[in-house]
Amino acid sequence: MAPFIAQEKISEIQRSINIIDIVSDYIALKQAGKNHLGLCPFHHEKTPSFTVNEEKQIYKCFGCGEGGTIFNFLMKQESLTFPEAVNVLAEKANIRIDIIGKKEKHQGPNILFKANEHATRLFVDMLLKTKEGKRPRDYISSRSINDNSIRKFKLGYSPNRWDSILNLSKRWGIETELLEKAGLIIRKQDKCYDRFRNRLMFPIFDSQNRPVGFGARALDNSLPKYLNSPETPIFSKSKTLYGINLAKEPMRKNRKVLLMEGYTDVIIAHQHGIDWSIAVLGTALTREHVRMLKRYCDKAILVFDADTAGQKSSEKNLDVFIEEDFDVNIVLLPEGYDPYDYIVKNGKQKFLEQVEKAYDFFSFKTKLSEKKWDMSSISGRTSAIDDILSTVIKIPDILKRDLTIKRVAEEMFIDELLIRNRLNTLNGSTKFNGIKRRQTEAKQSQDQIAGKLNKTKSADYQVEMSILCLMINRNDLIEKVETEIGFDSFRNNEILSIAKNISEIYSNKGKVILSDIFPMLDSPEMSREMVDTISKQESLEGCLISGNADTGEKMLKECIQYIRKKKNRKSQEQAKKKMSDLYRSQGNKQEVDQILAGFHKKSITFHSFKKSG
Structure with a gap:
């Protein structure tokens, strides 16, 4: 059912x-x-x-x-x-x-969230309430993480057993197959066992504060040292950011975000009052990540390890921000420090001073280029400029791109025209064809989508949908639809059903609004069609909302004329067929004359509609 x-x-x-x-x-x-x-x-x-x-x-x-x-x-x-x-x-x-x-198995994502909630509580209890949790508690303490942070981030411990989750699943009312779907257990050759064992657990929450997965650090020599939940229907590393549930409101308040790499980086930052900090989950930053950040703030500050790998990661992530037209700065910590180490050793104020000294993307690219290339040689300097321009070319905002080109010319002591010529040369080179191809493909894809959506439905469908939306936008036209069109004129069964319901709601309440209708829609496609029609009506005729009677009535009149023409055309075709059948069967002359008279009358009516249209 x-x-x-x-x-x-x-x-x-x-x-x-x-x-x-x-x-x-x-x-x-x-x-x-x-x-x-x-x-x-x-x-x-x-x-x-x-x-x-x-x-x-x-x-x-x-x-x-x-x-x-x-x-x-x-x-x-x-x-x-x-x-x-x-x-x-x-x-x-x-x-x-x-x-x-x-049924539970039909609850989709909700039952997976429920499974993760039970697992989170189990791990927290194991850490805080058992003897087994002493070792991970000692480790956490050695990392300067206090009790408030443990509770805030719901840190836990997965016991060193193969079946802790499995044994509790019946009590939770969750089937084994759903535990597997949530990534909490692993199945091999029809045998199941817990995925996480003897690990410090970092629950990962989405922006709505729902547990979607776990990060886990080994407390022995098990490999890998860090283990994440697998991709599941509710967990994707490319769409999830650690700490977003706790940081989103501070991000809105500060209009900026600190983006780091590790769980403990984020935890220790929050512990020191830098609560607008989050982390990626061991994967490259994606467009989905950046778009998520855009919901809450206007600027991102990347704080990655000072080592070469960290800087390369920063450079790789930089392009995503640039292409998404999102303001970004990069903090380069002193050699040998990651964010966690620097905050613990030097404190909040010193760390924020480093943040204040963050490089903008141009300065950062320049600094990296100077390290990669021999700036004392012509070829090295040329390569460095090309390296910087490879990012400049991705700036979507024309004004920002133009101002950045001017800055490149000024700081590199090169004529601006030469820089622009070089950019044009690179723009047409094989090296940058990928960028142009992606931009072109994105535009073509968008055009194709729009083209498919703009393929006209049948004229009958469009007219009936227009009448339906007029009934919602202009309740005063409902009675006119009932008397001058009639429900028997609707050919689409779903539209017919909705029109009847609108009439019934209006009869009972004296008013019909959009929210009364949407629960009746059987498909997302129907919802889109209705919203599309309403949007077109409003954009073309804003006076519908302001109550301009002439506009709505003119629209309805055109729909009525279309339906009447359609009815008369159909009647003519039926009359022609009946005459043809009578002639073939040698029917009596009186019946033929009656049909001819009726056909003549319908023909006059049809042509009068054509003239009035």
């Missing part, structure tokens, strides 16, 4: 949660009139085309065509089913829902 949620509950949830609050957890929104704008999370773009309408509680991307309600957004963003999205939002709104036909 498929899960079923009462429409009344869905409407209650939608009324209780503002779509702006949910979308803002994923992208940065800026108010623009009555709407909010941001970069679409569903396709790559540099100019915001993603619009959220707070009044109607819908979103629409005019770049890729995605659109819908708060439920559609969460389904698309988190890869959830509709019942799962409803359940997540119900928890946020503190609304109890009863799902008919629900």
Whole structure:
């Protein structure tokens, strides 16, 4: 039995949660009139085309065509089913829902979060409440991590046993296959055992403070020394940042973020009051990471190890920030220090002084280039400039790129025209063809998406959808639809069902709003179509919202004319067929004359519609 949620509950949830609050957890929104704008999370773009309408509680991307309600957004963003999205939002709104036909194994991501929550509590208890936890407690103490930090980050210990999680799973009410799906156990040749054993555990939370996975440090000679949860439906290293759940509000307040490499770097930073610190999870920084950061702040400060590998990592990460047009600085700590070591030895103030001295991307690239190339030689200096220009070429903002070119020319003591010529030469070279190809492919991909979405549906569908949206936007036109069109004119069954429901709601309540309708939609495609039509109506005829009666009535009149023409055309075709059948069967002359008279009358009506149209 498929899960079923009462429409009344869905409407209650939608009324209780503002779509702006949910979308803002994923992208940065800026108010623009009555709407909010941001970069679409569903396709790559540099100019915001993603619009959220707070009044109607819908979103629409005019770049890729995605659109819908708060439920559609969460389904698309988190890869959830509709019942799962409803359940997540119900928890946020503190609304109890009863799902008919629900089973644990159909709960999707929620049951995986639940499994990780149980595991987190187990690991915390093992660390703080058992004799086995003494060794990891001693290790934590030796690392200058205090009790407050242990509780804040929910550090734990996985016991040195093969079946701790397995033995408790029945008590938790979680099946073995779900533990495996969550990455907590490993199955080999039909035998299962715990993934994490005798390790210091670092739970990893998403931005909504849900445990998505674990980082684990070996406390013996086991390899690897550090072990992460595998990729799961709720955990992806390329989309997750350690400490984001704790740092997001300080990031919003400070409008900046400190980005580090290690768990203990972040923990010790927070412990010293630098609570706008987070870390990557042993992987290169991704576009998804940068876009996540954009939700909360305007500037990133990379603080990586002072060694060569750390600097190379910084340089590699730099390009992602540049391409995403996100302000970034780089801190180069003194030789032999990582962020943890520097804070423990020198304290908060000295560390923040290092942060204040952070290099901007140009200065950082220059410093690295000077180390890589012999700046005293012509070839070395040329290579260094090319190295810097390889990043300059990726700056999407034309003004920023132009100002940076001027700076390169000034600081390298080279004529600006020569630098620009060199950039143009590099822009056409094989070395940089990859950049241009990616930019071209991204544009082509976006155009293809838009093209597919713009392929017209049948004219009947478009007209019926327009009528439906007019009924929602202009309740005063509902009775006119009922009397002058009639529900028997609708050919699309889903639109027909919604139109009838609109009529019924209006009859009972005297008012119909958009949130009353979306729970009735059977598919995300229908939601997108409705949002698309409403957005087009509003953008072309803003007076719909302001209540300009002439505009809405003109739209409806055009729809009515289309439907009447369609009906008359169909009647003519039916009359022609009937006459043809009668002639073939040698029917009586009186019946033929009647059909001819009716056909003539319909023909006059049809041509009168053509003239009025």
